[in-house]
Amino acid sequence: MRNRATPAKGTTGHTQRGQCAKRLSILEAAADVFCRQGFAGASIDEIAAEACVSRQTIYNHYREKETLFVAVVDDVINRANAMLFSVLSSFPERADNLEGDLTAFSFRLSKNCVCNHDGKFLRKLVQTEGEHYPHLFESFRQQGPGKLTNALSALLARLSQSGALVIDDFDVAARQFVALGNADLQLLTLFGATPTDEQLESAARNAVRTFLRAYGRPALTEPPQLTVIGV
Amino acid sequence: MRNRATPAKGTTGHTQRGQCAKRLSILEAAADVFCRQGFAGASIDEIAAEACVSRQTIYNHYREKETLFVAVVDDVINRANAMLFSVLSSFPERADNLEGDLTAFSFRLSKNCVCNHDGKFLRKLVQTEGEHYPHLFESFRQQGPGKLTNALSALLARLSQSGALVIDDFDVAARQFVALGNADLQLLTLFGATPTDEQLESAARNAVRTFLRAYGRPALTEPPQLTVIGV
DNA sequence: GTAAACTTAGACAGTATTGTCTAACACGTC
DNA sequence: GACGTGTTAGACAATACTGTCTAAGTTTAC
Numbered sequence: 001m002r003n004r005a006t007p008a009k010g011t012t013g014h015t016q017r018g019q020c021a022k023r024l025s026i027l028e029a030a031a032d033v034f035c036r037q038g039f040a041g042a043s044i045d046e047i048a049a050e051a052c053v054s055r056q057t058i059y060n061h062y063r064e065k066e067t068l069f070v071a072v073v074d075d076v077i078n079r080a081n082a083m084l085f086s087v088l089s090s091f092p093e094r095a096d097n098l099e100g101d102l103t104a105f106s107f108r109l110s111k112n113c114v115c116n117h118d119g120k121f122l123r124k125l126v127q128t129e130g131e132h133y134p135h136l137f138e139s140f141r142q143q144g145p146g147k148l149t150n151a152l153s154a155l156l157a158r159l160s161q162s163g164a165l166v167i168d169d170f171d172v173a174a175r176q177f178v179a180l181g182n183a184d185l186q187l188l189t190l191f192g193a194t195p196t197d198e199q200l201e202s203a204a205r206n207a208v209r210t211f212l213r214a215y216g217r218p219a220l221t222e223p224p225q226l227t228v229i230g231v
Numbered sequence: 232m233r234n235r236a237t238p239a240k241g242t243t244g245h246t247q248r249g250q251c252a253k254r255l256s257i258l259e260a261a262a263d264v265f266c267r268q269g270f271a272g273a274s275i276d277e278i279a280a281e282a283c284v285s286r287q288t289i290y291n292h293y294r295e296k297e298t299l300f301v302a303v304v305d306d307v308i309n310r311a312n313a314m315l316f317s318v319l320s321s322f323p324e325r326a327d328n329l330e331g332d333l334t335a336f337s338f339r340l341s342k343n344c345v346c347n348h349d350g351k352f353l354r355k356l357v358q359t360e361g362e363h364y365p366h367l368f369e370s371f372r373q374q375g376p377g378k379l380t381n382a383l384s385a386l387l388a389r390l391s392q393s394g395a396l397v398i399d400d401f402d403v404a405a406r407q408f409v410a411l412g413n414a415d416l417q418l419l420t421l422f423g424a425t426p427t428d429e430q431l432e433s434a435a436r437n438a439v440r441t442f443l444r445a446y447g448r449p450a451l452t453e454p455p456q457l458t459v460i461g462v
Numbered sequence: 463g464t465a466a467a468c469t470t471a472g473a474c475a476g477t478a479t480t481g482t483c484t485a486a487c488a489c490g491t492c
Numbered sequence: 493g494a495c496g497t498g499t500t501a502g503a504c505a506a507t508a509c510t511g512t513c514t515a516a517g518t519t520t521a522c
């Protein structure tokens with residue numbers, strides 16, 4: 001009642017910032033350990049050590065191991081979805097410089113959604129624990145890869161209205177665009193390696209080149225072979 | 232010395248057949264449980280129950296849990312490699328009916344190597360335990376996906392000598408062929424579901440159609456659009 | 463029928479882990 | 493300086509699992 005410089009948030013200012021930092025530290029460490037060891041193999045003590053936090057603090061914030069796991073997955077899914085949305089919004093709207101724009105988009109998709117920390121985490125955890133926690137990953141299933149191909153399908157449809165693309169089935173084309181983007185990276189990511197930017201760029205180039213050979217308007221993709229004669 | 236109908240193998244006949252059955256039963260059950268629960272989550276008791284065998288029998292055959300795990304992975308890798316070799320040998324040699332033959336090949340590859348029991352097991356276990364047992368899966372890495380794209384690269388090179396395919400980089404094309412074949416199945420296999428034959432066939436058709444649009448000789452893939460006019 | 467080999471159920475010690483509890487400690491507000 | 497909130501280290505019971513051991517049972521070969 002006396003002096004209220006920060007009426008509502010004042011009382012919980014610094015304390016909550018500390019709490020918040022602890023929570024984040026725990027989430028981060030737990031994601032790492034769960035990703036490395038799986039749910040069964042991860043021990044609370046290991047997470048506590050990696051988060052530089054006492055075991056009791058973890059139990060204070062997240063009642064039990066499973067609650068913590070759910071919170072971690074939820075957190076990563078939210079971050080990954082936000083990133084996916086952001087990358088999708090950068091899909092080219094016009095068809096001038098189609099190959100360059102699509103290549104850059106494929107590169108961003110691989111780097112920020114597929115091969116990044118969260119993407120690796122989700123791929124691994126869905127494989128490891130997907131059957132034990134189907135409800136937990138369902139939102140990922142629908143909003144992650146499912147949303148990606150749906151959104152991409154619509155974006156390809158809009159883009160092909162200009163006539164630069166000749167696509168009969170947009171859903172199939174969307175899935176193939178993603179698949180081609182991963183074609184060169186599959187072997188690298190299989191064992192958890194993180195591709196370099198050069199590898200990501202090369203993969204994106206190869207993917208888009210083939211995608212446009214298949215779906216690009218013939219007049220735009222074929223001529224190089226013919227005009228070369230004149231050189 | 233008395234009566235030797237089966238001189239060398241006679242002494243170990245039925246016993247070893249019984250032993251052999253137990254070993255197989257254990258290997259099979261262990262593969263299932265390891266696949267479901269991962270190495271840390273799998274318990275010897277559960278494996279013993281699923282194999283209808285006493286726990287001690289497992290310890291008699293495979294000294295400890297890790298030995299059993301290694302044996303299981305080894306067994307599955309060998310089976311998977313044999314199957315991969317068999318499917319690769321059915322790659323079309325001639326270019327008449329190219330689309331049909333490649334589609335059938337892609338179907339076989341998906342059904343018998345990627346989406347089958349062993350393929351699912353290996354994908355999951357490599358993700359789960361690949362970092363803990365790098366040496367164990369290295370042979371898989373090299374002889375599995377690596378061998379597949381290498382062999383496919385060579386087969387595509389041979390096939391394109393006839394002029395039916397126009398491929399600049401055979402390695403890239405091989406990886407893309409595999410990636411396209413999985414494009415429609417990725418979402419299904421992500422959660423462990425096994426695609427139906429109809430889904431596998433549809434996926435193979437879509438994959439090969441796009442692959443040939445990109446790499447098929449223009450004269451062979453484009454005409455349908457033109458001849459339709461005459462119908 | 464007998465002996466050898468294999469299998470089984472159960473007890474067992476050793477270890478690791480989860481989740482609870484307690485008492486001391488740190489830090490900020492009043 | 494007193495108080496409340498949040499943190500820490502450690503002890504603790506309960507549980508589960510691995511790997512060993514033993515004594516019995518079963519199968520197979522001769």
